[in-house]
Amino acid sequence: MWAPSASERICERRNPALPARAGVGFKDAHFTAIEESAPAVGFFEVHAENFMGAGGPPHARLTRLRRDYPLSIHGVGLSIGGAQALDRAHLGRVKSLVERYEPAVFSEHLAWSTRATSFLNDLLPLPYNETTLKRVVAHVDEVQEALGRRILLENPATYLRFESSIYSEIDFLGEVVHRTGCGLLLDVNNTYVCAVNHGFVAEDYIDAFQMRQVEEIHLAGYAEDMDEVRGRLRIDAHCAPVSVAVWRLYERALSRRGSVATLIEWDNDVPAWPILMAEAMRAENLLERRRLPGDDDLRSEAPHGAVA
């Protein structure tokens, strides 16, 4: 069911991509350090919803960042995986923001966060079946039409799955990409967290992911917990350095994708700027290695649907 006109038009109008470099999730607390040291960061990413006020310091800071760095805007409030219609007022706010700052990328999540008029401030899970696929496709179409650009959809961190799922996550994302022409944001930490939480092999997920459509990668640290049978639970808390296991998975992803814009996300227990910068430099070094001549991008596109 290839939906031709809208998505094809949108694909033709791709915005200039983010540089294939390491970027950092922007935190207010780091603004002064960034201003003073003008760090060699590939790009900054911000949450759309934090810049939807009318004026004041947030816009002053973002304007300054946008002047000096490529920008990625990451939405957390569109509730693309939700059962209800998209909030048009909110979509309008996203559109204004994207028009104002013209980011290289706008991305959102395969998740939901709104019920009626209440915002739950978490990325909640959805079953992967025909019903939810139709909704997600319709919502992604609507966002892309409103913004007049291709968006990226991120694989979520989940702690539970649904009996009513009939697709693997990778197949579900693949269908959404196929029907809407959207791109993908591969969160490697989410992959790892899900692999532990649901008992699959993270490497298989990376090997099966549609790397051709990946235009950005996210890296973050997780927190550790246990479920009722003392099974390992990993929580996508963005509160720690990127783990060794996730760095390893990231290298595996890069070996398939080639170098691609990579974000360090650190949202809780935010460290001092130099620590965050060091994480970004570690990603930058891995990207640099991938940029060596002879290293082909996208060399192995594995068949989909092996896992998850």
Next chain:
Amino acid sequence: MAPSPEFDQEEFVRALLDPDLPPPAGLKATHDLPPLRRFAVYRNNVVVGLIDALAERFPVCLRLVGEEFFRAMALRHVRRSLPRTPLLFEYGEDFAEFVAGFEPARSLPYLPDVASLEYAMGRACHAVDATPLPLDLVRSLPLERLEAATASFHPSTQVVPSDYPIVSIWRANMATDPPRSLTLDHAEDALVVRPRLDVEAHALPSGGSAFIETLMGGGAFGEAASAASRRAKDFDLTANLRMLLASEALTAINI
């Protein structure tokens, strides 16, 4: 095989917010027990995230009552009143009202007003930008016509009335050093304004809230002065005009 139950977001949300309810049907873990701990991750994410948001929005209230009390109070508010938009910086609009009705905090009668002040400061932060009226322009005004003139205010301007010295309380608790003892023997109405990038809170002189509210309602300076002197016997016009100019709350005086 029985068909899988259709996913019900309403049921999911009800269970998220009420820890006494079982997790919704149709969920799967790697084991066959009810996935309480896994569902609790989502319960935590929602509730803790929103408590954190309130803690960030109301740092002085938090400091006044302490972390533990604040988080327990905020948890109750979160369950009653979720954000109405994904704009988290707007969250907490009705927190002051909630605090006013919160029995365990009733011995701190100033707490709701401090919450109102903090919320107003947050709103000021995100208000539309505007250029304050330059003093050079003020100097050239025909003063004799001021009585009939009206004022335009910076969009961030808000008055927060209180029977307690909320600006002094706020100031004493925004410092990192240990708080000094404060005696609540006077009232302070607060003027909140963000002329440029910094949000400021000023304690208004006597009659100041009536004066500024009349002006903000479109009344002329003469009218505002009369209203304020009716409200406060010790209304000092010079002190109030000084506050207006010094706070840079004005964007224009319309002669």
Next chain:
Amino acid sequence: MFEKKLGSAFMIAGAFAAALASVETAKAENADQEKCYGVALKGKNDCAAGPGTTCAGSASKNYQGSAWKYVAKGTCTAIVTPKGKGSLEPIAN
């Protein structure tokens, strides 16, 4: 009526002139400081944007709230009302 109005206009003009002079003096005296007007409060984070959204989960656990919270660890005890120091009541779950 005319006299009263005139008097009021004079009064406002005079008060305004005095206020303006006072603000300008304060501004001149503080010219070397970043902030020109002495009355402004400057808190440690008064230009913070307030709470932001997150796309991360929470590592801490607090969704139930424990049975009793009796806390006097805040600074409210440094505030004296005419009725004495305020003290917080226990929060029953």
